[in-house]
Amino acid sequence: MNIPILSSLILLPTIGAIFIFFSRSKNEKYNSSKYVALFITIANFFLSIYLWLIFDQSTSDFQFVETREWIPGFINYKVGVDGISILFIILTTFITPICVISVNKTIKSRLKDFLISILLLETLMIGVFCSLDLVIFYLFFEGGLIPMFLIIGIWGGERRVYSAFKFFLFTLLGSVLMLVAIISIYWLTGTTDVEKLYEIGIDAKYQNLLWLAFFSSFAVKTPMWPVHTWLPDAHVEAPTAGSVILAAILLKMAGYGFIRFSIGLFPIGSEYFVPLVYILSLIAIIYTSLVALMQEDMKKLIAYSSVAHMGFVTLGIFTITQQGLEGSIFQMVSHGLVSAALFLCVGVVYERMHTRLIKDYGGLVSIMPKYAIVFMIFALGSLSLPGTSGFIGEFLILMGAFKKNFLVATVASVGVILGAAYILWLYKRVIFGKIKNQEVTKMLDLNKHEILILWSLAVPIIFFGFYPEPLINTMEVSINNLIDTYNSNLSNNIVMSK
């Protein structure tokens, strides 16, 4: 088959964006551009599902590879997917339409521009997950900054400018180092093609430095402690749809980057820096869980919880065990669903009350019973109760970590207790108890749109909790291959140095 399916996935949202840009809409209220965006993103979702169906799970090779010459002899536009990246693509195409539906009321001004930003962002995010050339990857990866910067800076809350710049500053500083590293890789090897780089490998003596350069970029995006402070601010100020994309997908680009590039390209560097990642991950898990416990702002609480959950991800990735890596990817997908849902839940009440402070709520269960149910499901997903997708990810990660280091796994397991503490306490203060604020009684329960988007997130959270096989099957062979290559690279290097 010759249809360039990946390029179609990447370009379709952009085409939609261009279409919206040129369409005229006088009436701000009944804006048909929303339906265009919705149609495009849903079509893209089905296209990605189709991709998943025809995807061959039995091989770890990159599939649907497309190569086009861009700058002759230097950069090729090269895309392709394997069992790891395809899951992130589906996550992206699944979350984006949900964002589009959720802008229903939240975005009051310049709806068209907002939709264009979201669509462009989707293009860039899908691009990140399927690029097989470092330069292309870098362009997509950093390009994502711009629409996100705009989304926070234009449609954000009161301190949006401060947050947008903080976001930009942090992420850009890390990225510059990655750019330098990419250029030096080109100097060293004469190519930026990921597949070729996997074959020829990178000289052991440069790996540590290069690893650090990539790490600085990914660590900021993950975000890892101590470069996490941009995330709570960005989330607090971002509009709901922005928070959803940020938490569900943008953070995952870093986790993906760790797997694809840090581990794939620099096995020696990775092995050398494993203790560093362990320590930072543990700090992230424990420290931010405790910070989350004390938050008074719902969005900040969930933002901090994201840092803690991503701490599990980085921990799992660098255990470089089958359970750890599969758990990490599972956790990323699961966290993508759960955190998106939690931010949407905050959005639901924020729209009605225009406050994010926990103390302004209380007793919602008798006013909004439907809301209470879905919120409970997401809270349980977040505290990784068995039977939700969160459990599978975290449990596998901890199993993998336990194989490598008892102390690390034990400390990380404490995070599971704390994770239950902050989310249940949040739930209790918002949903249960007596109604303290009379404004609350005027709130309406979920409308049809909200029911649709929240349940479409809740169903996969439960489904994959009981039946994770589809996801694990997809990634299994690729992960196997990744670990095999990693170990053989390491042992080759030891032989060589002797």
Added chain:
Amino acid sequence: MEYLILFLPLIGAIISGFFGNKIGDRSSEILTSLFTTTAAILSIIIFYNVIFKGYENNIVLFKWIYSGTLDVNWSIKIDALSSVMLVVVTFVSSLVHIYSIGYMSHDPNKPRFMCYLSLFTFSMLALVTADNFLQLFFGWEGVGLCSYLLIGFWFKKETANNAAIKAFLVNRVGDFGLALGVFLIFYYFGTVNFDVVFDQIPQIDKTSINFLGVNFNAVDLICLLLFIGAMGKSAQIFLHTWLPDAMEGPTPVSALIHAATMVTAGVFLVVRCSPIYEYSELILAFITIIGMTTAIFAASIALVQDDIKKIIAYSTCSQLGYMFFAAGVGAYNVAMFHLFTHAFFKALLFLGSGSVIHSFKDEQNINFMGGVWKKLPVTYSLMIVGTLALTGFPFLSGFYSKDAIIESAYLSGSNVGYYAATIGILTALLTSIYSWRLIFKTFHGTYENKDIKIDEIHESPLVMIVPLFILALGAIGSGYSFKELFIGYNSSTNFWGNSIFFLEPLSQNHPPKWFILLTPILVVLTIPFSFILFVKNKDFLTNFISTNQPLYQFLKNKWYFDELYDFLFVRFFKFIGKFFWKKIDGAVIDKFGPDGISNVIKFLSNKAVKFQTGYVYQYAFVMLIGFSILLTILIVK
């Protein structure tokens, strides 16, 4: 059949949870009760098959998690052990469902309540029918969740919400141990399936392992970690604080979850893992010590509590301690026997006290009751049955199981065993005193309630009385009828089969006659003694309390565990959390990070602005200097 037992409660939960408002209160009550009752009948059939036909089965439903060597299925494992649990769980659950129809008749959220009860039943069944540690963990946390939801069922009560969270978190601490235990098992065996793990345990018998800087024997460590999980779920000392608070939930919940089923999951876990525990003498001794300490500790607190449900809660705690020390001395079958009989009489006591509370319009303090035994004749007589069974009055169920525990502790022949037997007898005495105190203060003496007139007190409806009656039959007869099956000489081969593993064959000896007679005699003697103490001559007690205030306060405040934990953990973590947030995130990272950088840039650009003066001669001067420096460098080179 197994499918129906497991999934009927789940279906019931889903229907009444999601469609409760559509099908109405009454239909969801009837539906869920009917489903669990069916499950109970089917469980009894399976139990019958296991007893007489040696039926065993392991049904694999579908794959759950697999990753590398990890390969976990959803499964239904039926053997002697799980069939006992099936009967206990579904039987009590169905009675509690029916009872709740009456008890919750004034509550606006009936479908939700029935949904939670059924969901709990499902999780508990998933726990006991697991064939691997991970499904067990699923059920383990699932019942924890349902317990959380049910304790906090009356969500407007602040105390109920706090108790719910406390229950979940304390259990999570236990689960943390259990999870680490599972990780360790996976670390050694690469699998978490019971049969495979149990087969391979002897291989790592002598392996030692360095865990967090301490050297352990591998089997000891696995046992210890699993037991921490059991301690959390079964409210053993140090992790017991949630159970008394859990009494904030509706009483049927206390009967089902916090007496008959969920809290016994810890005992079940230890018994299920008997093939591991048998290789760890050290941890078995540890279990015995924890068990007997809990038994006497909880009984001592129960002596002075005033809340009718809290007394029974501490009593549960104490009886669980008995089960653990039975398991600790290797008498797993006796532990299971006590679990079995305890389910009947403790559920009976809880539901009976629920009936009392219902009559007193939600009054729970026994100081505001008294003298109503003529008003509540049925409840009263059934509560007496429950109390007799609990205290081990001859020939009722508790007599057989509790005495068997004390005897097997004595027969184990170790120092720990003798000590446990002594504590066991002492606890039996205390149990008898606090139980009769409850009965006498509630039903005898003078009527003390000022809010409700005595004439308004009336017996509960039939729908609540019938389950009590059935449980009473169990409390009377379950000991005698099942004694041979559970703890008879050949029980390990005839009934338990492979489900319980004994490294050494069970002892056939008898303890001396005086020892066998000691406990029943003490128990019988305490009845008139308590009657004098709590009804006839109250002055003696008041004097005793006033002369021994420190002791009384110590017991009244439950050994100050809550205060200690609040100080050690709750306040500490809140303080640390705030410190990290404000001081480190805010005052260090941000100040020197982004805000710092932007300040520096602002500062530098302010300085840089000053260079742009606009005067041509200054620019020319700078150019001249630059040019000359450049020239100098070139020349010197």
